[in-house]
Amino acid sequence: MxxxxxxxxxxxxxxxxxxxxxxxxxxxxxxxxxxxLNTVSQAKPKTFDPIDIDDRYSKLEASKIYEGLxxxxxxxxxxxxxxxxxEGLPSLSEDGQTYKITLKKGVLFQxxxxxxxxxxxxxxxxxxxxxxxxxxxxxxxxxGWWVFDNKIVGLNQWREENSKKEKSxxxxxxxxxxxxxxxxxxxxxxxxxxxxxxILAMPFTYIVAREAVEFYRKDFLNNPVGTGPFxxxxxxxxxxxxxxxxxxxxxxxxxxxGGHPAAGKKLPLVEKIVAQFLPxxxxxxLNFAKGxxxxxxxPQDSFDSVVGPDGNIKKEFAEKGVALDKSIxxxxxxxxxxxxxxxxxxxxxxxxxxxxFDVKKLIDLFYKNKAIPAQTPIPPGLSGHDLSYRNPYVANxxxxxxxxxxxxxxxxYPEGKGLPPITFDTSSSSMHRQIGEFVKSQLEVLGVNIVxxxxxxxxxxxxxxxxxxxxxxxxxxxDYPDAENFLQLLYSKNGPPGPNVASYNDPVFDQxxxxxxxxxxSPERGKLYSELARSxxxxxxWILGVHRTEVTASHGWLQNLITSDFxxxxxxxxxxxxxxxxxxxxxx
Amino acid sequence: MSIYQYIIRRLLYSIPIILGVCLxxxxxxxxxxxxxxxxxxxxxxxxSQIADLRRELGLDRPWFLQYWDVVKSSFxxxxxxxxxxxxxxxxxxxxGAPVSLSLTLPGFILSAIISIAISIMVAFxxxxxxxKFAVFISVAMVSISSLAYxxxxxxxxxxxLGIFEISGYEHGFFECIPYVILPIIxxxxxSVGPDVRFYRTVLLDEIYQDYVRTxxxxxxxxTYVLFKHxxxxxxxxxxxxxxxSLPFLILGALLLESFFGIPGLGGITLEAVNTSDFPVxxxxxxxxxxxxxxxxxxxxxxxxxxDPRVRLK
Numbered sequence: 001m002x003x004x005x006x007x008x009x010x011x012x013x014x015x016x017x018x019x020x021x022x023x024x025x026x027x028x029x030x031x032x033x034x035x036x037l038n039t040v041s042q043a044k045p046k047t048f049d050p051i052d053i054d055d056r057y058s059k060l061e062a063s064k065i066y067e068g069l070x071x072x073x074x075x076x077x078x079x080x081x082x083x084x085x086x087e088g089l090p091s092l093s094e095d096g097q098t099y100k101i102t103l104k105k106g107v108l109f110q111x112x113x114x115x116x117x118x119x120x121x122x123x124x125x126x127x128x129x130x131x132x133x134x135x136x137x138x139x140x141x142x143x144g145w146w147v148f149d150n151k152i153v154g155l156n157q158w159r160e161e162n163s164k165k166e167k168s169x170x171x172x173x174x175x176x177x178x179x180x181x182x183x184x185x186x187x188x189x190x191x192x193x194x195x196x197x198x199i200l201a202m203p204f205t206y207i208v209a210r211e212a213v214e215f216y217r218k219d220f221l222n223n224p225v226g227t228g229p230f231x232x233x234x235x236x237x238x239x240x241x242x243x244x245x246x247x248x249x250x251x252x253x254x255x256x257x258g259g260h261p262a263a264g265k266k267l268p269l270v271e272k273i274v275a276q277f278l279p280x281x282x283x284x285x286l287n288f289a290k291g292x293x294x295x296x297x298x299p300q301d302s303f304d305s306v307v308g309p310d311g312n313i314k315k316e317f318a319e320k321g322v323a324l325d326k327s328i329x330x331x332x333x334x335x336x337x338x339x340x341x342x343x344x345x346x347x348x349x350x351x352x353x354x355x356x357f358d359v360k361k362l363i364d365l366f367y368k369n370k371a372i373p374a375q376t377p378i379p380p381g382l383s384g385h386d387l388s389y390r391n392p393y394v395a396n397x398x399x400x401x402x403x404x405x406x407x408x409x410x411x412x413y414p415e416g417k418g419l420p421p422i423t424f425d426t427s428s429s430s431m432h433r434q435i436g437e438f439v440k441s442q443l444e445v446l447g448v449n450i451v452x453x454x455x456x457x458x459x460x461x462x463x464x465x466x467x468x469x470x471x472x473x474x475x476x477x478x479d480y481p482d483a484e485n486f487l488q489l490l491y492s493k494n495g496p497p498g499p500n501v502a503s504y505n506d507p508v509f510d511q512x513x514x515x516x517x518x519x520x521x522s523p524e525r526g527k528l529y530s531e532l533a534r535s536x537x538x539x540x541x542w543i544l545g546v547h548r549t550e551v552t553a554s555h556g557w558l559q560n561l562i563t564s565d566f567x568x569x570x571x572x573x574x575x576x577x578x579x580x581x582x583x584x585x586x587x588x
Numbered sequence: 589m590s591i592y593q594y595i596i597r598r599l600l601y602s603i604p605i606i607l608g609v610c611l612x613x614x615x616x617x618x619x620x621x622x623x624x625x626x627x628x629x630x631x632x633x634x635x636s637q638i639a640d641l642r643r644e645l646g647l648d649r650p651w652f653l654q655y656w657d658v659v660k661s662s663f664x665x666x667x668x669x670x671x672x673x674x675x676x677x678x679x680x681x682x683x684g685a686p687v688s689l690s691l692t693l694p695g696f697i698l699s700a701i702i703s704i705a706i707s708i709m710v711a712f713x714x715x716x717x718x719x720k721f722a723v724f725i726s727v728a729m730v731s732i733s734s735l736a737y738x739x740x741x742x743x744x745x746x747x748x749l750g751i752f753e754i755s756g757y758e759h760g761f762f763e764c765i766p767y768v769i770l771p772i773i774x775x776x777x778x779s780v781g782p783d784v785r786f787y788r789t790v791l792l793d794e795i796y797q798d799y800v801r802t803x804x805x806x807x808x809x810x811t812y813v814l815f816k817h818x819x820x821x822x823x824x825x826x827x828x829x830x831x832x833s834l835p836f837l838i839l840g841a842l843l844l845e846s847f848f849g850i851p852g853l854g855g856i857t858l859e860a861v862n863t864s865d866f867p868v869x870x871x872x873x874x875x876x877x878x879x880x881x882x883x884x885x886x887x888x889x890x891x892x893x894x895d896p897r898v899r900l901k
Contacts, residue, residue, distance in 0.1 A: 044851075046673045054630040141644050146632035163640075221674055237675060237683055239757060239851040276756065278849045282739060283755040286747040290754060458864045462622035465633060476631075497626060497633040 035576050036272040037558075040284050040293045044277040048224035048235060050206035051135050051142035056567075057277070059203045061235075063568030064243050064273060065110070066206035066226035069101060069128065069185075070197060072481070072566045074573050075258040078381055079481040079566065081197055085123060085207060085227065089197070096192030096520065101200075103128070103183045108248045110231040112223075114215035120248060123207065123227055125179035131207045132177055133170050138163040144204025151196065152176040153188040170210070194520045198480030203568065229268035229572040243273040254560070254573060262560050262575065269560070269575035288553065291588045294576065295554035295561060298324075300431070303368050306553060311369070313553075321556025321584040326549050327563040330381060330478035332374050332486060333545030335424075335439065336502035338470055343419060348411040350540040353471075354393040355404035357442050357543050366435055371546035376533035377476075377486040379547040383521065384483035384529025391537050394544055401445060408446055416447025425463055425472040428454040432473060439473075465497040474501055475545070478565060483529040484517040490541055504541040557581035591892075595885055602881040609877045610658045610870075617866050618651070624671055624864035645671065658870060667871040672863040677871045680856055687757065688840030688852030691768050695775030696837055700830055703780050707787035711795060712814060722784065729781030737774050738847045746770055755849035771844040783829075790825045794818045823894045831887040835879030839872070 045058040053062050071084040083089065085107060090099040109120035132152075135142045136159040148155055153176030162168040176188035189196060199205060212225035222235045229252075230243035245268055256263040278284045281299035288296040298306055306322075308314050313324045335357075337344035344350060359373040375391040378384045390396050405415070413419045422443070426436040436452035443450050450471075455463065463469045476499070479485050491513050494500040512532050519525040537544065554561050559575035625641050626633060642648045646657065661667055667677040710722045746754040752770035794800065795818055803813045840854030853872070860868035892899070 049674075052674065138640055141641055143628070143630050145637065146634065149634065149637075218669075218676075236759075237673075237680060237851065238687075238759070239849045276849060278755055279855075280847045282742060283847055283849060286743065286754045290747060290750075292754070456622075456862060458624075458627050458862060459622040462626055465626045466623070497635065497638060499631055 034271045035269075035578060036274055037270045037571075037574055037576060038293050039273060039275045040287065040296055041275065041277050042279055042284075044237065044239065045235070045241075047221040049221040050131070050203055050208060051140060051144050052221070053203040053206075054143045060567055061241065061275060062203055062206065062224065062226075063228070064230040064275075064571045065224040065228045065232060066203070066208070067228045068201055068203070068206045069103075070201040072201060072564065072569055073255065073257070074564070074569045075255050075260055075562060078383070079564075081201060084201075085128075086200075096194070097189045099185075099187040099189070099196070100180075101128075101185045101187070103185070104250070105183060107227050107250055109209045109212075109227055110225055110246050111248060112212060112225045114209070114212045114225060120225070121209075124182045125185045126182075127207050127209060128185045129174075129177050129179050130170055130210050132205065133158070133168075133174070134208070134213070135204060137168045139168055142204070144202070147199045147202060147204050151189055151193065151199075153190055192518055194518065194525075195480060195482050195484055198482060201566075202479065230273055239277045241275050241277075243275070245271045252572070260560070262573070265575075268572040273571060288555075289588065291555060291581075291585045294558045294574075295552055298551050298553050300368070303370075303551070307368075307551065317553070320587050321580070323554050323556065325552045325554065325561060325563045326370075327552075327565075328372065328380050329548045329550055330379050330481060330565045331475060332377055332379055332547055333473070333475040334374070334377075335471055335543040335545065336464075336474050337540075337542060338467055338472075339503045339505065339541070340467055341470060343422075344470075346411045347540060348407040349413070349419075350543075351393055352404040352407040352411070352446060353443060353448075354540045354543045355395065355400040355407070356445055357439070358395050358399050359544070359546065360395065360398075362435070362438060363546055365438065366431060367546065367548065370549040370551055372549070374544040374547050376537040376544075377489060378483045378529065378533045379478070379486070382478075382481055382483045382486075383526035384533055386530045386534065389530075389534055391534075391544065393538060393540050399442075399445075404446060416449070419448055421449040421451050423451045423453050423470045425453045425455055425460060425469045427460055427473065428456050435473065439471075464501040467496040467501065467503055471543075472501070473545075474542075481565070482521075483533065484513075487513050487517070487529065487532060487536075490536055502541050506536070506539065509536050509539075555581075556584050591889060595889070598881070598885045598888070602878070605881060606662055606874065606877060607659065609873055610655070610662050613870055613873045614655050614658050617864075617869070618654075621864045621866070624866060627863055628671055661870070662874045668867050670860070670865050670868050672859070672865045672868075677867055680868070681853065681871065681875070684840070684851065684853035684856050685838050687759075687764075687850060688838055688845070688854060690764050691771050691775065691844060691850055691852065692837040692841055694768070695772045695779070695841075696830075696833065698772070699776040699779035699783060702776060703783035703787055704826065706780070706784050707791055708814065708819065710784070710788050711791035711818070712810065714792060714795070723788070726781045726784045726788075729777060730785070734774075734778050734843055737777060738843060741770060741774055742847060755847070757848075757850045767848070767850070771841070771848045771850065774844060775841055786829065787822075787826055790822045791818060794822045797821075820894065824891060827890055827894065828887055831883050831890065832880070834883050835876055838879065839876065 041057045041060055043057040045061040046055060047053065047058055048062050048065070050062060050066055053059055067084050069084060069086040070081050073080040073082050081089065083104070085103055087102045087104050090101045092099060103123060103125060107123040109115070109123060111118055111120045115121060132148065134140060135144050135148050136155050138159050150156055152174070154174040155176060158172060158174050178186045180186050207227065209225055212223065213220050216223040224232065229246055229249045231246045232241060232243045235241055249268070252267045254260065254262040254265045254267060262269070281301060284293070284296055285299050285302045287293050306314060306317055307324065313322060337350055339345060363369060363371045363373065373394055373396060375389050375394055380387065408414065408416065424436055424439055426432045433454050436454060440450040440452050460472070464472055464474060476486065476489055488494055489499050490504045490506070490509060491500060492505040492510050495503045495505070509532070512528070516525055516528040516532055519528070550563065552561070552563050557577045557580040559577055560573050564570070625638050625645070625647065629637055629641060646654060669676055670680065706722060710719050713719050742754060746752045753767050757767045758764055800813055800818060803817055838853060839857060840852035842854035842858055844850065845852045845854040856868065857872050859865070860872065
């Protein structure tokens, strides 16, 4: 008996010791004096190699270190392109095909052992040419190749020729991509493309140093060396990564446009960024509530505890200095019909389905009013979005059941009779499973048999890009702030495996799309986009869903947060008021 | 047969097992898994890009050549790079495995000690309120979802009371301790319930044996009988249970790693499943199978230590 008790006691003693060791962490921690921005993302970055950065989380991290030729103005809205490594906007030839870009002088790559004596050298035009060629190198299989595919004169030929060689020849001259001198790059396009400048603001086109690529070779994706305001050591795939202010970053100042209080301050404004990657909502939110993160997207499950029914922040959080920022995302959710199927070739069937889909109820149930009904593919904030337009096939004032039934009967399916069971493919996340049941309940009022099929994202993506679905859930986020990026979802040549997953094919739309997308930004183009969006929306290629609103909570010590769809602009502009931080943290 | 002969023979038997594992994962991947190429190429995909990437990954070759690659890499341990992250798989495993082990190994050891201790106590007090109470608590612990434990303890102990870190991880022996304490405690709680129930059953099975009755009849104390006779014989199934669990420690505790932001192998495996990252899945399946084989050999060898009647054949 004694032995049993002592044995058991030893076990519990060990457990107690383990618990006590936890206090080691409490006393061992020190707050630094360095101004540090603490951020959190939902996932780890996959890579720091710009040519493969196609996910939001890799973009967020890489944009702390790398820069592109262009970026978006941090303060001004609608989004405005400005030079980042380029000195101002490019000069454009009469035919809109030739871009001449002048680089800023004195821009240095970050100090790194890949350079002689570890000292970063000045950025040159040849770096731009090299970086863009990497996108075209078939051996690298860049995810970002689509941005330049068939766009730059001679680049596809270079890609083709070098695919046969053992080692790609980066010194081979390409007619459409030339460094005229150390600070001037000339790009000649196959045809005029007003969206091309946006491509030069995408992370795929961040500028890299040849020395870094050749030094780190296959490990370059973990060893970023850029020209940006922050730098870091190698990324070890852990859930935390630290960035320090780049001591050789050029002189750059907070924009003076808009009269922001921080106008004229030298960038970056913080000394250090500590980025953590947490896939689950609870720890993200709890850490924010504890003051460990400076701002966070409010998770769905915690939303009601933070935001009142009036949409404002609750008193208990306001007293702790927490502020809310709401912004409508440049995105759209939709339920595409598969236009390869006979039943959906009939517009009356599509209209009937759209008329009974209660999008407002969807927003109320699943988005906690953090969304607005989409009237056309174009979200608010883009030229071509018409604030006053109401799509007659969106249930803005409630569903139109009788009209829908009439249309379905005219199509030869009275009360849904004769229609086969319709599979609705959606994601297997809990929210989307529930949305699937909601869609089923909505469409079944027509007498249609809906079978909800949930899929892991990889399978859903497979079905969408191979057109192996009947009705599905889909969403699109802007690659750049141009309505063309949303209208291209209906361009017939973008059919599967491209982004026109619905396989929508309308020659009239195609013609107008090509006409409008080749126009430079102007009120005329905006008007054309708007007309095109309205007319195609009334063809009901999809059941339109919502444009989402993101609600960000930030602590009172975080300064200068202006939420953007292009979060890459954040890092150099955000600031921490350390005095306020000390005061507010004591209340948490 | 000597131990060495036995071990060599068992290792040779593992070859067809590994071939079978390769075949299963190859078939599952090609028949069931969605096309990884589409996932890797993102939302702007062209037919020519798909063809280029399929060529690069060797997916356009005949199936038997692809299968041969799978077999070759399984025996040479050259798993190449992750398709979704382009990271060296060995590097991912080398980075993730120690992190997972820093959580699962202490949890495993402590939960084993605690479970065995409680089971012995319960076996000693069998039939009494102590026994019934312990069974009740064990069943209750098993009935509560692991997610419920994680959510509650993280919220209450870490956030509300501030005793532990909410999440995170620092590499280094001492640095990681504050971050793994709470996950380890939850790991122990999750393991103790089912383990106590199992070990209690095993001990009671032994306690009711004739030789135990004989020992008591000879005047030996209950404690002596329990520790000298019963425990030793009960160790065989207990060891089996413990040793067979060892290979899975490296895979980590998926939910714990996910909620506590611990960058272990569990998260890597889950991501590989979600992104149809075949090289990573192949590596994890092959390595887990090999670890399972090795540890089952160890289990068999340990049998002979605990039970001299057992002969290896």
